[in-house]
Each structure stands twice: as structure tokens, then as C-alpha cells.
Amino acid sequence: MTAARYCSLTQAPAPAFAPGLAAERRAALAGGRRMWVNGTVLHYCFLDGEADGSVIPVPGTGQTRWVPWAGAEEQRDVVRECFREWQELGIGVRFTEVDDRSEAELRIGFQWGDGSWSAVGREALRCGAHDRTTNFGWDLTAPGERATALHQIGHLLGMLHEHQSPHAGLHWDDEAVYAELAGPPHHWSRDRAHHTVLRTLDPDEANGAVWDPQSIMQFAVPPGLVLEPEQYRGGVHPPGTLSPADKEFVLRWYPPPDPPRPSALVPFRSAPLGLGPGDQADFRIDPPETRDYTVGTFGDGDTVVVLFEERDGEPRYLAGRDDGGTPDNASIAARLVKGRRYYVRVRLYSAWGSGGTAVMCW
Structure with missing residues (x-):
């Protein structure tokens, strides 16, 4: 018998999907x-x-x-x-x-x-x-x-x-x-x-x-x-x-990063996502004023949305929301500060409705 040592991976709870999910x-x-x-x-x-x-x-x-x-x-x-x-x-x-x-x-x-x-x-x-x-x-x-x-x-x-x-x-x-x-x-x-x-x-x-x-x-x-x-x-x-x-x-x-800068996400202006399953869209936010904002998605799609703040030249994780398997859309409420830069990354699991999907900051 061997004395090999094995990884004792902890058991994560099974995801709770809505009944009847396709x-x-x-x-x-x-x-x-x-x-x-x-x-x-x-x-x-x-x-x-x-x-x-x-x-x-x-x-x-x-x-x-x-x-x-x-x-x-x-x-x-x-x-x-x-x-x-x-x-x-x-x-x-x-x-x-x-x-x-x-x-x-x-x-x-x-x-x-x-x-x-x-x-x-x-x-x-x-x-x-x-x-x-x-x-x-x-x-x-x-x-x-x-x-x-x-x-x-x-x-x-x-x-x-x-x-x-x-x-x-x-x-x-x-x-x-x-x-x-x-x-x-x-x-x-x-x-x-x-x-x-x-x-x-x-x-x-x-x-x-x-x-x-x-x-x-x-x-x-x-x-x-x-x-x-x-x-x-x-x-x-x-x-x-x-x-x-x-x-x-x-x-x-995790493909190598794409050199072009992320598109700007302007408050109160929705940005169509146009993503296929597994695809990701990246945006930047330069807040015009310091206040509480909400960043969220719209449409019939399962998405994960993550908000980062740029500090010392690199993105720092602030918050994330995952609406996968639910009828809801992901949204994040956070206080954004004028003069700082933020990034929003949205990945689509799947689009399950007939309309498109979009993201907006307001």
C-alpha cells in the first residue's frame, strides 16, 4: 500500500437552482x-x-x-x-x-x-x-x-x-x-x-x-x-x-488580456452586451461625482457581474453578483468616488430569452 498523500478537497454546497431550469x-x-x-x-x-x-x-x-x-x-x-x-x-x-x-x-x-x-x-x-x-x-x-x-x-x-x-x-x-x-x-x-x-x-x-x-x-x-x-x-x-x-x-x-481599453460605461446609458455563452465584456467607469451607484444587467440571461476599483494601477475586487439560474438580474450597489477608476466585468453563462442583454450604471 502507498503512503501517497491526497488532496482533501472540501465539499462545497450544491447550487440551489430554480425548479424546472432548462x-x-x-x-x-x-x-x-x-x-x-x-x-x-x-x-x-x-x-x-x-x-x-x-x-x-x-x-x-x-x-x-x-x-x-x-x-x-x-x-x-x-x-x-x-x-x-x-x-x-x-x-x-x-x-x-x-x-x-x-x-x-x-x-x-x-x-x-x-x-x-x-x-x-x-x-x-x-x-x-x-x-x-x-x-x-x-x-x-x-x-x-x-x-x-x-x-x-x-x-x-x-x-x-x-x-x-x-x-x-x-x-x-x-x-x-x-x-x-x-x-x-x-x-x-x-x-x-x-x-x-x-x-x-x-x-x-x-x-x-x-x-x-x-x-x-x-x-x-x-x-x-x-x-x-x-x-x-x-x-x-x-x-x-x-x-x-x-x-x-x-x-x-482565462485567455491572455486584450490590449484595447475597456469601453466606458456612462451613468444612465445602457450598453448592449452582445455576448455568446462563456463570453465576457469589460467596461470602465469614471464617476462624474461621488455618490452611491448601482451597476446591473438587463435581459433574459444568466450572468456574473464583478466590480473592481483601480488602485496602484491594478484592479481590486470590490463586489460581485451572480444571477445564474434565477429569473432576476445581477446588480451591485456601491459608493463610487470621483477621480477614481472602476471596472465592470460581465460574463454570460447563457441567454435564455428572445431579447438581448445589456449592462447599465445609474
């Missing part, structure tokens, strides 16, 4: 609801303050102890290098390290023994301001463990586990999987093992239309856990690097 709308939402809008700058920080940690039980004593989330500099360096590797693909999402957690959408801890896990894509925004969005639970400098950091960043970009793809066609020996993961170093329950390994994703959730056994999101599987296909009875052995399909996935969702 299949094409559900499919578009399943594939896109976890993804960031392109052009987002994701700020990350390493948690190391005195209050950054967890109270955990001491087995067999009835007592607890405090475990800090701080990580050694050599551990942080591995994570920094892996952020750079994803960034250097030329994707339209950027990563910037900050010291202030209040400025960070991504907050990284190193609690040994708590497993390695991450929020998936925009789920990170639902984590509390003092909570981790990512944890590394073992030594990233050990041989082969750099892949753990690449894997967790893949989750942060919206990728799911590749071995759970419906296109994999893997026939597991379920009881062998449960037994393997019930022992050290995981000690997982059957529910956790099922959620993280055996559960099959919906086709619209999968990272790609075919299974990629070389993906950084594919677990290394030891012999004896897969019954079929026969060639994988000896295990699945991904190289621990970004595969061509991994790169294609992120570049499809």
Missing part, C-alpha cells in the same frame, strides 16, 4: 459558476499572525492545543514558484502577493496534519476574512511534493479532480479504496473517500471532454484500486507537472 442553462452554470471573471487580479497572503491558527483536540487526553498556520519561508517559496508557473502560461488572471489579509482574496496556511486542500475558484470569496482558503498539510520541499502546490492552485483557478471525470471510465474497487484511505496518512471516513475519489462529476463540471491521466489534478493511484480499464490495474501515475490539457483549460477560461 438543461442548457444548468449545463452552462455547472461549467462556469466556479470560474473567476477574466482580468481578475488574485491577491494572496500567507497567514502568520498570532491569531492565525486552529484549536485541535489532543487524542486520548480530552484536552486541546493551539496549532499555528504559519509556514517556513522555504514552504512559501515553493508556493510562490508554483503561482509563477501558472502565471507564466500567459493566462488573463494574475497573482499578487500581499501582506495584509484584508487585501487578499486567497489566504494560505500551513497546518501540518490538516491535509492539503483549497477552495475551488470563486468559492474562495465565501470563506471568512480570517479563514484559510488553502492549506498545505505536509512538507512541500520533499521530493515530488511540489505537485501539491500546483494542484491546489489548479483548484483556486476553478479546476476539479481529474480522476472523478465521467470520461475517465475508471471502475474502482470501492472497498479497497475505502480501506486504503481509512488508514494513515489520511484516516478518511467513507463519506470523505467517496466525495474525493469515487464520486463521478457531472459531464458539465469536468475539466475537459476527455480524461487526462497526465493532469496535475489527477491523483496518483497505487495498484489494486482500479479494476478497469485493465492497463490501470497497476495504478495511475501522473508526472506531477502541468499537462497540455491543463494549460488548454486555463487558457480557454
Whole structure:
């Protein structure tokens, strides 16, 4: 049996879609609801303050102890290098390290023994301001463990586990999987093992239309856990690097930024979107006066709308709204300040009515 360590991805609540939602709308939402809008700058920080940690039980004593989330500099360096590797693909999402957690959408801890896990894509925004969005639970400098950091960043970009793809066609020996993961170093329950390994994703959730056994999101599987296909009875052995399909996935969702400046969104003047499914439109707002504004969409479409404020030359996330799967339109209320610049990014999941869609600031 192997001592391989697996990502213990947390289980996110299933989206609550309206009853009777058309299949094409559900499919578009399943594939896109976890993804960031392109052009987002994701700020990350390493948690190391005195209050950054967890109270955990001491087995067999009835007592607890405090475990800090701080990580050694050599551990942080591995994570920094892996952020750079994803960034250097030329994707339209950027990563910037900050010291202030209040400025960070991504907050990284190193609690040994708590497993390695991450929020998936925009789920990170639902984590509390003092909570981790990512944890590394073992030594990233050990041989082969750099892949753990690449894997967790893949989750942060919206990728799911590749071995759970419906296109994999893997026939597991379920009881062998449960037994393997019930022992050290995981000690997982059957529910956790099922959620993280055996559960099959919906086709619209999968990272790609075919299974990629070389993906950084594919677990290394030891012999004896897969019954079929026969060639994988000896295990699945991904190289621990970004595969061509991994790169294609992120570049499809986050293409390199388009050099032209975003169109101006003038108060009380609607701007037609003219988007196809998965497309995005970007706008800038230069407020003529300081006051409370509302930015919102109109029309029969499922959209996500995100508002950013430009600070020190880069967009900072202010607020976002997602109307996917509802009869409503997304709107954001915010106080905009004259002399500052703001950006509005709108991505369309799908248009489900006969009319067009538009965005307006008022």
C-alpha cells in the first residue's frame, strides 16, 4: 500500500437552482459558476499572525492545543514558484502577493496534519476574512511534493479532480479504496473517500471532454484500486507537472488580456452586451461625482457581474453578483468616488430569452 498523500478537497454546497431550469442553462452554470471573471487580479497572503491558527483536540487526553498556520519561508517559496508557473502560461488572471489579509482574496496556511486542500475558484470569496482558503498539510520541499502546490492552485483557478471525470471510465474497487484511505496518512471516513475519489462529476463540471491521466489534478493511484480499464490495474501515475490539457483549460477560461481599453460605461446609458455563452465584456467607469451607484444587467440571461476599483494601477475586487439560474438580474450597489477608476466585468453563462442583454450604471 502507498503512503501517497491526497488532496482533501472540501465539499462545497450544491447550487440551489430554480425548479424546472432548462438543461442548457444548468449545463452552462455547472461549467462556469466556479470560474473567476477574466482580468481578475488574485491577491494572496500567507497567514502568520498570532491569531492565525486552529484549536485541535489532543487524542486520548480530552484536552486541546493551539496549532499555528504559519509556514517556513522555504514552504512559501515553493508556493510562490508554483503561482509563477501558472502565471507564466500567459493566462488573463494574475497573482499578487500581499501582506495584509484584508487585501487578499486567497489566504494560505500551513497546518501540518490538516491535509492539503483549497477552495475551488470563486468559492474562495465565501470563506471568512480570517479563514484559510488553502492549506498545505505536509512538507512541500520533499521530493515530488511540489505537485501539491500546483494542484491546489489548479483548484483556486476553478479546476476539479481529474480522476472523478465521467470520461475517465475508471471502475474502482470501492472497498479497497475505502480501506486504503481509512488508514494513515489520511484516516478518511467513507463519506470523505467517496466525495474525493469515487464520486463521478457531472459531464458539465469536468475539466475537459476527455480524461487526462497526465493532469496535475489527477491523483496518483497505487495498484489494486482500479479494476478497469485493465492497463490501470497497476495504478495511475501522473508526472506531477502541468499537462497540455491543463494549460488548454486555463487558457480557454482565462485567455491572455486584450490590449484595447475597456469601453466606458456612462451613468444612465445602457450598453448592449452582445455576448455568446462563456463570453465576457469589460467596461470602465469614471464617476462624474461621488455618490452611491448601482451597476446591473438587463435581459433574459444568466450572468456574473464583478466590480473592481483601480488602485496602484491594478484592479481590486470590490463586489460581485451572480444571477445564474434565477429569473432576476445581477446588480451591485456601491459608493463610487470621483477621480477614481472602476471596472465592470460581465460574463454570460447563457441567454435564455428572445431579447438581448445589456449592462447599465445609474
